[in-house]
Amino acid sequence: MPNAEAERYDQERDDTSEAEVIAFPGGHRAAGTTVTEVPTTETAPDEVVQGEITDARPRPSVALRPEFSGSARVLGQRAAQVARRPDRLAGVVLRHELVYGGIGAARATGAAWRWVTARELDQQLATNPKLVLDTRRARRMWAAGVGGATAAAGAASWVLLSPAVPILVLLLVLAVTGADERRRRALGAAEAGHQTLGANPSGKEVKKALVSAKLAKSIDDLRIVGPVTRTDGAWEANVELPPGTTFKHATKRRGELAGAMGVDEVQVALDPVKGHHGRVKLWVADEDPMQGERIVNPLTLTRDGRVDIWRDKLFAGRDPRGREVAFSMVERSYLIGGEPGGGKSVASNNVLGFFFLDPRVQVYLADGKFGFDLMAWEPLAAGVLTDRRQDAMLAYLEHIQTEMDRRYALLRKLGVPKITEQIAKKHNLHPIVLHIDEVQYWTAGADKKTNDAIMILIADIVGRGRAAGIITGVITQRPAAEVVPTRLRDILSIRWALRCTTPMASDTILGSGWAGRGYSAALFEPDQRGAGYVLAEGGTPTQTRAAFIDPERGELQQLADRAHSLREEAGTLPKTADRPEVRLLSALLEAMGDTPKGAHTADLLPALAKVSSEYADWDAGRLSTTLRPLGVTPVQLDIDGRNRNGYRRSDIQAALERA
Numbered sequence: 044m045p046n047a048e049a050e051r052y053d054q055e056r057d058d059t060s061e062a063e064v065i066a067f068p069g070g071h072r073a074a075g076t077t078v079t080e081v082p083t084t085e086t087a088p089d090e091v092v093q094g095e096i097t098d099a100r101p102r103p104s105v106a107l108r109p110e111f112s113g114s115a116r117v118l119g120q121r122a123a124q125v126a127r128r129p130d131r132l133a134g135v136v137l138r139h140e141l142v143y144g145g146i147g148a149a150r151a152t153g154a155a156w157r158w159v160t161a162r163e164l165d166q167q168l169a170t171n172p173k174l175v176l177d178t179r180r181a182r183r184m185w186a187a188g189v190g191g192a193t194a195a196a197g198a199a200s201w202v203l204l205s206p207a208v209p210i211l212v213l214l215l216v217l218a219v220t221g222a223d224e225r226r227r228r229a230l231g232a233a234e235a236g237h238q239t240l241g242a243n244p245s246g247k248e249v250k251k252a253l254v255s256a257k258l259a260k261s262i263d264d265l266r267i268v269g270p271v272t273r274t275d276g277a278w279e280a281n282v283e284l285p286p287g288t289t290f291k292h293a294t295k296r297r298g299e300l301a302g303a304m305g306v307d308e309v310q311v312a313l314d315p316v317k318g319h320h321g322r323v324k325l326w327v328a329d330e331d332p333m334q335g336e337r338i339v340n341p342l343t344l345t346r347d348g349r350v351d352i353w354r355d356k357l358f359a360g361r362d363p364r365g366r367e368v369a370f371s372m373v374e375r376s377y378l379i380g381g382e383p384g385g386g387k388s389v390a391s392n393n394v395l396g397f398f399f400l401d402p403r404v405q406v407y408l409a410d411g412k413f414g415f416d417l418m419a420w421e422p423l424a425a426g427v428l429t430d431r432r433q434d435a436m437l438a439y440l441e442h443i444q445t446e447m448d449r450r451y452a453l454l455r456k457l458g459v460p461k462i463t464e465q466i467a468k469k470h471n472l473h474p475i476v477l478h479i480d481e482v483q484y485w486t487a488g489a490d491k492k493t494n495d496a497i498m499i500l501i502a503d504i505v506g507r508g509r510a511a512g513i514i515t516g517v518i519t520q521r522p523a524a525e526v527v528p529t530r531l532r533d534i535l536s537i538r539w540a541l542r543c544t545t546p547m548a549s550d551t552i553l554g555s556g557w558a559g560r561g562y563s564a565a566l567f568e569p570d571q572r573g574a575g576y577v578l579a580e581g582g583t584p585t586q587t588r589a590a591f592i593d594p595e596r597g598e599l600q601q602l603a604d605r606a607h608s609l610r611e612e613a614g615t616l617p618k619t620a621d622r623p624e625v626r627l628l629s630a631l632l633e634a635m636g637d638t639p640k641g642a643h644t645a646d647l648l649p650a651l652a653k654v655s656s657e658y659a660d661w662d663a664g665r666l667s668t669t670l671r672p673l674g675v676t677p678v679q680l681d682i683d684g685r686n687r688n689g690y691r692r693s694d695i696q697a698a699l700e701r702a
């Protein structure tokens with residue numbers, strides 16, 4: 044284990060060097076403890092060898108013992124000194140506090156002065172003197188007011204209470220500013236980098252950052268149009284780039300710009316300025332906008348709200364500036380992709396919640412994981428693909444294709460090019476949604492021929508479905524060309540890229556070339572859950588944090604329950620949930636409780652009545668007559684030593700699967 048040894052060696056060396064500094068401050072060398080020559084942790088062993096030391100590799104078992112006793116001795120001596128002259132220690136501490144506190148207070152005063160004199164607006168003095176002078180006047184008045192009130196309070200407390208009060212307050216202020224000053228120094232250069240611009244940069248500082256990001260050769264080539272302003276938790280500036288440099292150039296250098304300003308790339312947003320491609324609106328958040336408090340989906344805020352798919356917009360989340368990212372789903376299709384855990388299921392629930400809350404919309408679900416992600420919606424869906432065979436998917440898609448052809452035939456007869464709200468209403472051609480989760484199960488399976496057949500069918504439904512009121516959604520955790528080939532991706536109109544592992548994967552979802560232009564879902568960190576890019580309305584992807592419908596708070600089930608009520612009221616619940624035989628078989632399974640074998644008819648009837656009042660007056664004859672056509676007959680069942688007439692659980696389950 045050479046690595047482990049090396050680590051142990053490093054550890055020992057560090058321990059030893061520390062021990063040496065404490066034990067022998069005067070450079071005294073104990074005989075036989077050559078290792079103690081290592082003067083600081085930074086000194087390389089090689090350098091040490093050049094001195095009198097024969098073996099640079101420290102042996103702590105030899106070195107530590109005398110050093111420890113040495114440090115204990117020194118500590119003891121220091122403790123005795125403090126005990127003899129405590130005033131000296133107090134003096135040192137006070138001087139220390141006064142020095143740091145003084146420097147910290149001076150720094151704070153400088154910042155306050157810059158604020159009072161509105162330094163950030165200096166640039167505007169020539170172009171907009173009124174704004175600058177008014178701001179300065181207002182701030183001067185504020186400062187005078189606060190300063191005067193503080194002085195008056197200090198004087199009053201000095202006279203009325205005790206001089207100790209203002210002195211204590213002053214010491215407290217010095218302690219706070221001193222603590223801040225020490226923190227700054229401790230953070231050192233690393234932190235200084237992040238503070239290059241801070242929360243209130245001047246126009247000149249912004250220009251310097253743009254020059255560092257190579258968007259201009261010198262600050263004289265740039266112009267800040269209007270003041271650098273503060274909005275909620277961010278600052279923003281309108282920048283005019285040098286002639287020949289465009290907004291597009293700026294977006295490509297977003298990373299460099301973020302680096303020059305000492306912030307993370309996701310904190311920087313660049314927006315075009317309408318009517319001037321050589322200008323850019325630069326917005327820089329103080330904190331990471333892709334983290335923190337979750338984004339709430341407005342659908343979860345009402346108890347009885349419903350969606351009108353023809354008029355309402357789907358709420359996907361918010362952009363870094365907190366603005367809604369929402370779009371219409373009429374004549375749309377969607378692609379959601381990203382690495383596992385990136386937030387695809389959460390994003391899908393925003394989409395599905397929207398569709399299910401319009402009771403007219405029929406949703407067909409398919410999940411390549413065949414797991415539980417879509418469970419809340421399944422009872423409401425017009426179709427759920429449960430058969431894992433590829434052929435079953437082909438049949439499923441063909442079913443929708445047939446409906447699409449039927450709709451086209453009708454449209455032709457009506458002489459209209461597409462389904463509108465009025466036509467949908469008049470001819471009962473309400474929107475259909477086909478939502479395929481983990482599409483790679485079908486499009487990148489073992490049999491290439493079937494993959495291709497499925498892909499062609501999906502592409503046909505996406506392409507022609509638009510006019511026929513059929514919306515297709517494709518979701519994948521493996522955004523790769525063989526899963527979502529370009530010919531399919533390009534016709535999916537809304538593309539939502541959640542965190543991806545590579546810029547290439549991000550481009551597979553958004554479209555090729557976006558990552559190179561600065562729009563890459565690969566820049567998000569794993570802890571920025573729900574962060575992504577949405578390419579919907581508008582020409583460029585929008586950095587978005589998805590809304591989070593939290594299943595743990597019961598929000599998902601609440602939405603599903605509301606959708607159920609709306610559909611029940613509208614009479615659009617799927618037939619399966621409404622079919623009496625399905626209802627009866629499900630009720631029987633519930634009535635059997637946990638017994639794996641089944642139940643005796645005599646026990647089953649009262650339990651069944653308890654599950655639903657619908658079966659309250661049922662007797663053994665009615666039960667067996669109803670079940671016989673479903674292929675279920677009573678049998679002799681031995682349960683707990685009693686052999687009586689009853690029904691096997693496995694028979695009921697099989698009948699339910701057949702139903």
Ligand SMILES: Nc1ncnc2c1ncn2[C@@H]1O[C@H](COP(=O)(O)OP(=O)(O)OP(=O)(O)O)[C@@H](O)[C@H]1O
Pocket residue numbers: 337338381382383384385386387388389390520572573574588589590591
């Ligand atoms: N928009 C969001 N806001 C806050 N947290 C989120 C958001 N999206 C996802 N998360 C968190 O990340 C977890 C994983 O999200 P999700 O299940 O949607 O990922 P996924 O991409 O579907 O993963 P998989 O591919 O494994 O199914 C969620 O349980 C949630 O805690």
